[in-house]
Amino acid sequence: MSGRDTDGEAGGDAADGERAGGGGETEMNLVTAVNETLARELHRDEAVRLLGYDLGPIGGVYRATDGLYETFGEDRVIDTPLSENGILGTAVGMAMRGERPVPEIQFLGFFYPAFGQFMYALAKMHKRSGGALDVPVTVRVPYGGGIKSSEYHSESTETFFVHTPGVRVVCPSTPRETKGLLAASVRSDDPVVFLEPKKIYRGFEEPVPDGDFTLPLDEARVVREGGDVTLIAWGAMVRRAETAADRVDADVEILDLRSLSPIDVDAVLDSVRRTGRCVVLHEARRTLGLGAELSALINEYALDSLRAPVKRATGYDVHFPGHQVEDAYMPDAQRAQYAVEAVMDYEF
Amino acid sequence: MALWSERRPSDDFHRVLAPDGSLVGDPPELGDDELKRLYRSFLQTRRLEEKLLRMQRRGEISIIARSLGEEAVALGSAAALAAGDWCFPTYRQTAARAYWGSPVDRSVASLMGAETETVNEHLPPDEEGEGVVFTPPYVPLTVNVTNAVGSAMADRFRGTDTVSLAYVGEGSTSEGDFHEALNFAGVYDAPVVTVCQNNQWAISVPAHRQTAAETFAQKADAHGVPHERVDGNDVLAMYEATKEAVKNARDGGGPAFIEAVTYRRVEHNTADEPGVYRDEEEAEYWAERDPLDRFDAYLRREGVIDDDWVEAVGADVDAEVQAGVERAREVPESDPERMFDNHLHGEPSWTARHQRAELRAEQRGENPFTDFDGSGL
Numbered sequence: 001m002s003g004r005d006t007d008g009e010a011g012g013d014a015a016d017g018e019r020a021g022g023g024g025e026t027e028m029n030l031v032t033a034v035n036e037t038l039a040r041e042l043h044r045d046e047a048v049r050l051l052g053y054d055l056g057p058i059g060g061v062y063r064a065t066d067g068l069y070e071t072f073g074e075d076r077v078i079d080t081p082l083s084e085n086g087i088l089g090t091a092v093g094m095a096m097r098g099e100r101p102v103p104e105i106q107f108l109g110f111f112y113p114a115f116g117q118f119m120y121a122l123a124k125m126h127k128r129s130g131g132a133l134d135v136p137v138t139v140r141v142p143y144g145g146g147i148k149s150s151e152y153h154s155e156s157t158e159t160f161f162v163h164t165p166g167v168r169v170v171c172p173s174t175p176r177e178t179k180g181l182l183a184a185s186v187r188s189d190d191p192v193v194f195l196e197p198k199k200i201y202r203g204f205e206e207p208v209p210d211g212d213f214t215l216p217l218d219e220a221r222v223v224r225e226g227g228d229v230t231l232i233a234w235g236a237m238v239r240r241a242e243t244a245a246d247r248v249d250a251d252v253e254i255l256d257l258r259s260l261s262p263i264d265v266d267a268v269l270d271s272v273r274r275t276g277r278c279v280v281l282h283e284a285r286r287t288l289g290l291g292a293e294l295s296a297l298i299n300e301y302a303l304d305s306l307r308a309p310v311k312r313a314t315g316y317d318v319h320f321p322g323h324q325v326e327d328a329y330m331p332d333a334q335r336a337q338y339a340v341e342a343v344m345d346y347e348f
Numbered sequence: 349m350a351l352w353s354e355r356r357p358s359d360d361f362h363r364v365l366a367p368d369g370s371l372v373g374d375p376p377e378l379g380d381d382e383l384k385r386l387y388r389s390f391l392q393t394r395r396l397e398e399k400l401l402r403m404q405r406r407g408e409i410s411i412i413a414r415s416l417g418e419e420a421v422a423l424g425s426a427a428a429l430a431a432g433d434w435c436f437p438t439y440r441q442t443a444a445r446a447y448w449g450s451p452v453d454r455s456v457a458s459l460m461g462a463e464t465e466t467v468n469e470h471l472p473p474d475e476e477g478e479g480v481v482f483t484p485p486y487v488p489l490t491v492n493v494t495n496a497v498g499s500a501m502a503d504r505f506r507g508t509d510t511v512s513l514a515y516v517g518e519g520s521t522s523e524g525d526f527h528e529a530l531n532f533a534g535v536y537d538a539p540v541v542t543v544c545q546n547n548q549w550a551i552s553v554p555a556h557r558q559t560a561a562e563t564f565a566q567k568a569d570a571h572g573v574p575h576e577r578v579d580g581n582d583v584l585a586m587y588e589a590t591k592e593a594v595k596n597a598r599d600g601g602g603p604a605f606i607e608a609v610t611y612r613r614v615e616h617n618t619a620d621e622p623g624v625y626r627d628e629e630e631a632e633y634w635a636e637r638d639p640l641d642r643f644d645a646y647l648r649r650e651g652v653i654d655d656d657w658v659e660a661v662g663a664d665v666d667a668e669v670q671a672g673v674e675r676a677r678e679v680p681e682s683d684p685e686r687m688f689d690n691h692l693h694g695e696p697s698w699t700a701r702h703q704r705a706e707l708r709a710e711q712r713g714e715n716p717f718t719d720f721d722g723s724g725l
């Protein structure tokens with residue numbers, strides 16, 4: 001019961017491997033990559049429908065859906081009432097009937113009113129129907145701090161989603177990754193929470209393949225190879241990891257997790273078995289942040305390879321602070337560097 | 349055909365002052381001093397928001413949401429409260445605070461990004477407790493409305509005659525929380541008044557996309573909550589309608605809902621450009637219905653105020669705003685460690701102590717990750 005694909009591509013196969021449709025590349029930033037990918041998916045498959053408040057004439061508060069309402073009309077780009085639970089619940093219902101909705105929740109900090117629909121329907125429908133019903137819904141959610149806004153506009157609470165079975169959680173770190181992962185998410189027959197790092201929406205540009213382009217949804221990406229320490233990051237933290245790696249006196253392997261759920265455990269263990277050290281860098285609070293799970297996995301399955309304890313360079317266990325002190329909350333390249341240096345200096 | 353699919357809402361509502369300031373109903377019984385206090389609060393709100401806008405443009409504060417042209421909603425309704433009542437605002441009721449003398453310095457310091465603990469330390473709140481109690485402004489929409497209902501239920505249980513009042517935007521009435529709040533209010537006869545500040549836009553979404561109902565007031569019907577539609581640009585009508593609702597609630601008559609019809613003449617907040625999604629000519633139509641101009645014309649005609657008085661009060665509020673901003677500027681940058689404060693009572697947990705020590709080390713330029721046995725840094 002997947003969506004009505006217009007060009008004969010089955011919904012699920014995008015997750016099978018990297019695919020580019022050929023052609024050139026265009027430099028663009030991350031939010032433009034979101035926009036282009038949504039336009040492409042709306043064209044490709046008439047079951048794709050965007051929904052959310054402020055998606056229409058304004059084109060989203062971050063302009064991620066700029067121009068799409070004009071191009072595709074109000075039944076494809078649906079400007080909704082101000083109701084997160086309504087948005088998610090109706091998206092699930094549409095998906096049960098063969099649509100392929102792509103709802104937007106304006107900020108991660110305002111997702112919580114939709115937790116009822118998230119837990120009861122989105123994440124559970126496939127299982128409850130014994131696999132008979134698919135809910136191919138991709139929920140786009142801008143997340144993360146460092147934008148000098150207020151608490152609820154800066155949170156990074158991916159753990160809530162990762163802790164819930166039955167839903168994929170995907171988080172791109174560059175414009176190219178955004179295109180490949182968003183297209184694959186929309187085409188996936190699973191529900192996906194797609195976390196967009198708004199801090200770097202306009203942070204930088206890079207070449208993005210012009211044609212049809214998807215990336216696998218359950219493979220981590222080796223950003224750079226190294227032999228001394230594995231630095232795991234995702235979203236906006238990947239760039240900070242790269243800066244830290246440039247600065248430290250160690251050969252750092254950077255792993256961009258990309259899929260936060262399910263985790264590409266093989267990639268994590270392979271890397272750590274080679275380097276013997278690991279640092280996890282994330283914006284989220286530390287307790288039960290994804291770093292805790294990664295650390296546990298490494299401890300359970302790669303203890304023999306470890307030359308130092310796994311360290312977590314993260315946010316603190318506090319509510320996201322006001323903008324005067326947010327820089328002190330946010331993990332930056334310096335914090336990542338300290339953690340890398342600490343595990344490099346450690347001796348059993 | 350629903351009213352909201354029209355360009356402008358019906359003016360089938362309670363009104364005392366016509367847009368030109370002439371009386372079209374019986375004015376509430378307010379003495380000259382009370383009328384002047386309303387006027388002064390109006391002016392203070394405008395001057396404060398103008399000042400904040402300049403500060404925002406200079407980068408001194410991050411984002412503000414102005415209420416220009418909508419002030420009468422918060423002002424008239426808040427003025428109908430009494431000392432000891434509780435008020436649950438969102439970000440768009442500057443005028444309610446102005447009326448109750450809520451200090452400018454504290455709100456400006458918060459907008460400058462200071463942690464509340466720092467603000468409390470350097471600009472302690474009034475301890476006298478003589479006014480209305482304001483909760484911190486709510487940012488997550490409609491969360492305040494259920495809280496206000498609970499607050500009102502607490503008053504009923506205790507037999508106190510305090511009233512709770514919550515504000516909600518018309519867009520926010522689409523949230524489930526809104527209906528849950530009104531339902532509880534009805535079922536428990538809670539002494540709570542909910543004022544819907546219908547400024548017809550929720551960022552870019554117009555009111556007619558929020559509901560197929562003819563009015564927002566109507567939404568209260570399903571919950572058995574009495575409701576009234578009021579001209580939100582008429583401060584006297586707002587005062588009158590809220591006064592009646594508050595009195596009724598105080599006397600054990602249960603909840604009420606007021607839809608105040610107004611218009612968001614300015615941007616949603618300073619990050620927004622309304623020209624992208626709406627016809628800005630509408631704002632001109634509403635500028636002609638400005639709530640302060642209307643009140644001004646009325647008071648002059650009644651001989652309550654004149655040029656000299658207005659000028660003097662203008663200078664007075666400017667000085668007050670300026671002094672408040674100066675005091676806010678003198679509040680030192682928040683110590684990053686403040687972020688750990690006020691999470692749990694009692695002794696800080698192991699985690700809180702260790703993470704705080706890490707932050708402190710990092711601030712000193714030391715490696716915070718050198719603790720490998722849990723003994724601390």
Ligand SMILES: Cc1ncc(C[n+]2csc(CCOP(=O)(O)OP(=O)(O)O)c2C)c(N)n1
Pocket residue numbers: 053082106110113440487488489516517518519520521545547549550551612616
């Ligand atoms: C639960 C929640 N969802 C989304 C937002 C983001 N947001 C802030 S203000 C706003 C529009 C509110 O419109 P309305 O209720 O009409 O009030 P107004 O701002 O016009 O006074 C939105 C969507 C939020 N603050 N909280």
